[in-house]
Amino acid sequence: MSATPLPNLFGRHHERAVLDEVLAGLRRGESAVRVIRGEAGIGKSALLDYVAARASGVTVTRAQGIEADMELAWASLHQLCAPFLGAIEALPEPQRDALQVAFGMAAGDPPDRFLVGLAVLTLLTRASETRPVLAVVDDAHWLDRVSLQTLEFVARRLLAEAVALVFTVRDHEGEGVLVGLPELRIGGLDKPAAGELLEASVEGRMEPRVRDRLVAETRGNPLALVELSRGRTAAELAYGLDAADPESVSTRVEEDYARRLTSLPEHTRTLLLVAAAEPVGDARLLLRAADLLGITADAAPAKAAGLIEFGESVRFRHPLARSAVYREADAEQRRRVHRALAEATDPLVEPDRRAWHAAQASDGPDEVVAAALEEAADRARQRGGMSAEAVLLERAAALTPDPWQRGRRALAAAEAHLSAAAPEHATELAALADLCPLSPLDRARLARLRGRMLFSRSRGDDAAPLLLDAAARFAAEGSSLARETYLEAISATVFAGRVHGPHGARAVAIAARTSGSPPSGSQASDLLLDGVSTLLAEGHHLGVPALVRAFEPFAHEALESRDASMRWLLSVPVALESFIHHRWDLPAWDALSSRAVRLARDIGALSVLPSALIYHGGVQIHYGDFAAATRMIEEADAIALATGQAPHRYATLVLAAWRGDEEAADRAFEEARIRAAEHGEVSLLGVKGYVQGVLYNGLARYEEALAAARTGIEHDGYNFTGLSLVEHVEAAFHCGELAQARESLDRLIELTRAADTGWARGIRARSQALLTDDIDEADRLYRAAIDELSLDRVTVEVARTHLIYGEWLRRIRRRADARHQLRVAHRMFDSMRSIAFTERARRELLATGERVSTRDAEPVARLTPQEAQIATLAAGGMTNPRIGAELFLSPHTVEWHLRKVYTKLDITSRRDLPAALATSGVGTGTTTSA
Template sequence: MLHGREGELRAVDGLLGQARTGASGVLLIRGEPGIGKSSLLEHAEAAAEGFIVLRGAGVESEAELPYAGLHLLLLPVLHLVDELPAVQATALRAALGMVQGPGEDRFLVGVAALSLLAEAAGAGPLLCLVDDMQWLDKASADALLFAARRLRAEGVAMVLAGREEFAPAGLPELPLSGLAGAAAAALLDERVPGLSAQVRERVLAEAGGNPLGLIELPATADHTPFPLGPLPLTRRLQDAFSDKGAGLPEQARTLLLVASAEDTGELALILRAARAFGVHEDALEPCERAGLVRVEGTRLVFGHPLARSAVYQAAGFARRCAVHRALAEVGDQERRVWHLAAAATEPDERLAADLESSAEGFRARTGHAAAAAALERAAALTPDEADSTRRLAAAAEAAIDSGQFDRGRQLAERAATRSTDPLLTARMAMIRADVDFERGALEAACATLMTASQAVAATDPAPARTMLLLVIRNSWYAGDPAQAEEAAARLDRLPRLEDPRRPASAMARGMSALLAGRPARAMPLLREVVEGGRQVRHDLHGLRNNAAQVALLVGDHEAALDIARTLAEECAARGMIGWLPHVNLVQAAAELHLGRHLDAAATAAAGEAIAGQTGQSHLEAQLCGVRAWLSAAAGRERECREMAARAGGRPYGAAWAQWALGLLDLGLGRYDQALDRLDQVVTHQAAAVADLVEAAVRLGTPERAARSLAWLEEWTAAAGRAWAVALIERCHALLSNDEERFARAVAADERPFDRARTQLLYGEWLRRERRKHDARTPLREAADAFDRLGAGPWAERARGELRATGETLTRDPGVELLGRLTSQELQVVRLAAKGATNKEIAAQLFLSPRTVGHHLYKAYPKLGVTTRTELAALTLS
């Protein structure tokens, strides 16, 4: 019986109930050691009648082997791996060491794990239990958390437990605190009856409601005085477990120590290592009687993780080293190296080289955190100072690749302090700058890069070039033209080393010129980048990705969308999840500008979710900004403000956030607020100038938009984009009440939203001129277009103007057909309509096939269809 946990038990039982109906869910149980996390997992397993149950646990160990925890968790269902989409199956097999192969995107392993759990749940609901998440190897934890955040309709219940310091974002949490007085007393009396009043009172006071403390602390009362000073409960519990172990026979204590130093729990391996000390399996019996360990199948499991820690820490250093050497003799090659490293007491180049070789293998399997640990230990064991520093630098880079930014920065600073190699120092500077960039400290990042680039420019211009390009990127986000100009000038002084088909310098000079307000100089340079990108194939990390982003800067939204779609298909085919948010941002922005609001919303939502799950905060901020703008256009004020707050909190998303809020204010008639906001973003978003002019005209202060309009005219003359010409015509029509300019603006703009905006303004002007009949056509077309786009406030405004002309327009219910779908449903039905199977859709959208089926089940009635054949007949664009 679990005393005092009624609410927690209901939460766990509710999660199991969901899974029985085919829904999925995850619950993260957090709390201090001994608070009852494991007991809730045991309750979940006991209550999961009819479930397939998978159990795993993190193990506190220096030997952080990549995907070791995930392998043990999924082992019972790995026979189903052939049922996964091919790219996912390949990634999972390589990560788990089932086949030799290059490492894939580390988050693809998480999608593969999700698909495998979903496949296993096809035979009935599945319960996945993982204890001590804080000790799970980082590769396994990343994959499992990625899978957990994408659970939808697989019939999978996932319960994760970890200490308070384990706090990943985006998961439903169940925090555990100490038991209340009555529940604590009831547990103590049930488990340890017959205590004297004095001891009972002291235990209740010392345990603070911690269930394991209530159970274990009384065992020390008979022969050890309670500590007088305040000790952390973890230490007190470790002491209690140490006392249990201290009373065992010598051979039993040795067997426990071997088990505590071995991270897989394989009983046969533990017994083989124990024989080196003359210990045999009969030594296991007293350990079991004491409740310290139990045998589960072929594995030896500690009764509580603190028992493992207590046994290991209580042993002397010499005994621990001897045990690690014994384990090295019986384990596989990877674990052999780790155990030898744990036992090493002096520099050893051969062992350091073996660790470095292991790190290369870990990185090939995307186990970057394990590689960082191996390289850091290798650096400590390396006799030569230069080689030690080189390995420390490699550890810093591996830590950054694993998403451990604080650790990576610390290692980089240590390596830079010791380095005499300017190129290595430059690499470490780039790591420090990358961390500052991720945190939004753009000024600090620029300062680091400028200093480091100057130091290395004379010896090797290649890294100096890279660093100066990063300064210009950072300056763009920070709105610092002076810094960008200085970086571009330094870049021009470097030798020209680049391939002319990869014009990085052109991109840098163009961006700095555009930021400085010189579009005539910027546009030819930036168009060179776009054209170069269109000619290159299979270059995801290079020019094509840059070209797609630059295409947005020059206003070539069609080119940006074309390149981005190709890149998105390539990312899906190759399972490159980490790159998708980069591509999704460009694609969503291009779709937005082209008036494809439903497409943009689906793309941005998918990219934002992945960016959040993969820790790419700068991309998450910008994608939230795109979503804020789309919410503003649709008149969803609350959603717009929420998304803008998430975007505007980082410098990368500030321009999008302010434009979105300005558009929202403009649509709701709050022109003064709109003007103030839009004035801040026009240099980053040329299209925002038309909104600024409209707000200024509405307020009767057109002079406030004069400078921005002049800039847009200069930008348009350099860019030569028809949509920009149409916006200028609209602006001048508003300023001068010139009907010919209204007409030219409508004729020149093929983008649905902007064309409808112009038609609305034109119709309003015609009505004010008492030309009601003439006003009806542009107003009617505007209302229809706004309805198709889901732009509610704008459609209402157009219908209001129509009513003022004496005509009433009813809404066509079929217009909102696609608007009834969620973003993910829209993506799924479009792929299904093209004939893709659920498995093919799952592979492309990084979902499980069962979730794809769930989305189709939800979408069919919204669209009024029942089969894929009917779906293919719909217009879904």
């Protein structure tokens, strides 16, 4: 490879320096990502050629996006990974299987695109152990969607690998593509460089005024300068270019390409049209199609005109040349060419491409072609190519003559578009399906689809009625989907924050109980629905025992396929909300959330892993392990960012409140308020009331705690009412609002009586003790509360009960006993880093006459949450590859973090980790259970 800049790269000194630094870092073992953005023809591809040519000692792999209506799932990713597929067998089994299914090398369950992304990350990382790897992707905005999403995931997970990704993205077409990654934005060449390029492209000496005018008219666009001057003499250019539309350089260049077509022989123009209609650039296929069309495959005139390069593959000089060729042809010419390409394509080797070309050749409805497209869509789905499935089904629906079949295919296309995160297309296809005759079962599917679309856009009240209607339709048809849809409707009402009302959770529960719907096929899910609907419809005295009966089957359900695992994972939030807020069952919360994390990791379901991590982080908060909770929240946020999801804020709010970090809590509260307003997620208002109650009770600002907790109680939500009652009882007691306190205590007793868990009994006993006048009875209740809460390891509430008990003992002048309880509370909260409650306990100890030392300043080199998590897993005996698979990182990134851990902890190897972590206070905790 050349060690100097390409001879036709004029100017671009800053851009070359940026790319040279990417290569220099790559050779030092550092990763890099750059997204080169600019208008058409501005020189993005030339910069890719430059960085590839300069990459001596580096393995270079390329992929090229092609503008085409056809979407071949994973095609671009396969192109990029092709040089490394010989090492695919060495990948960890789940990653290997996912990649082989995606690339059509094996059969299996449709892979999660993020697991495929991890496989690609591992594949590139392993290749970089021999030589650094540079992957260049031109016109990334035209990659097939699943390849683009996967490469974006890989780009966001690169950190310490000798791998660099350099993309080009065109303005306008690429708006919204690869947003947030490091960019290199380029504009037109400066005046000297543009003039130099123009003079090098034209025969004869140019008059400076003419040169400067052309540079100004093209705004220094290199492609415009070269192509608009091609074949013209300096004298001809002196008459100037048509600058009537100075804002559309690309249009003018495309028009120039189109003008060149007129001078070509007819057979050459037809050959170019075949090449433009076939996005893969397969030269052999082009020759077969040319033979079927009866034309000579003579590309020499097109090459001479600067339109195409013809070798093992066919490549247009620029994407604008391809689009000019295709747009200049009339509809009949295009159909004729696509028909030849369909006939030339092997139906056994490339059935999907053959079906697509046949579809483009159709001039009207054709059931044979539509059926072939539907089969191609099914193959795309099996490979996990939901975007390709959606596009193929959409085209199949358009070509279907029978209105019943057209409606069915349009509905399937809409469902696929929603799964591929394209809700706008889903809405259009749903509208088309609605205009067609549909079976009652398909009408139910359409209603559920519309409910899901609304739920994906907004967590408000609109989705639940549609899901409820869909469930009723399924039930009327005796479909096993009815019960699953009732659970979805209840989930929608939970987020909408409504229990009562015509479309609240209780209305859905009553409908589910009276629907007579058949079993769903999953006994565990059916028992869960029975438990939740009984709770909502009949109350806690019947509902909680029904939930208890559902726990064991649901927690240990055998999941034989990826689809079954995903259905279970999607049901977990409703189960967790029920066991947390109505059963008061911390061990169940731990068991379900830890299984959800483990299952999501095992099948690579990164779409649901952040939610599972957040729920499991909530367990750690109640265990008093705030460090472990922080690690899980940080990982959830990182994965959400890498996968394009909105961050989950519930655990962040709760953790900030228990830490007593008012500034962090206020930021989280404001984010929650905005999200509630934007997405209608009213349930956030319920959690806000609870967490502000915790925060202000910890800060001893009881009037503010009283007002906040009251909003949590008054909010008509499925969750957080009971926890808000606990905060309200304490705040009302300290404010002297005893009538309010007793009213909330009565409701709390009612909510916890059926639960009969250590958490429920302990929290009830402590709240009763606050309002008990009998000293002996209060003392007994406080001790009982500590015992009960300790039984379920609700550590934050154990510490808080010691604090409240100590405060009470001080008030009745039992100072020695008070000191003991307050010391325990202070020690526990201090070890958790719970700032507000630690300070509250310290003040109480001072009031008893005891001197209390304050915590030393935190060490300068504290581990970050991710470093602590990696260190914990390494201390537990996990290898770097296993840790990487757990956390969706490469082994190189794991080792990079570990080296930083060793420096911060002043150790030299992982053998020293367990003792160092214990000394530093990080500990190994319970995170490995996840």
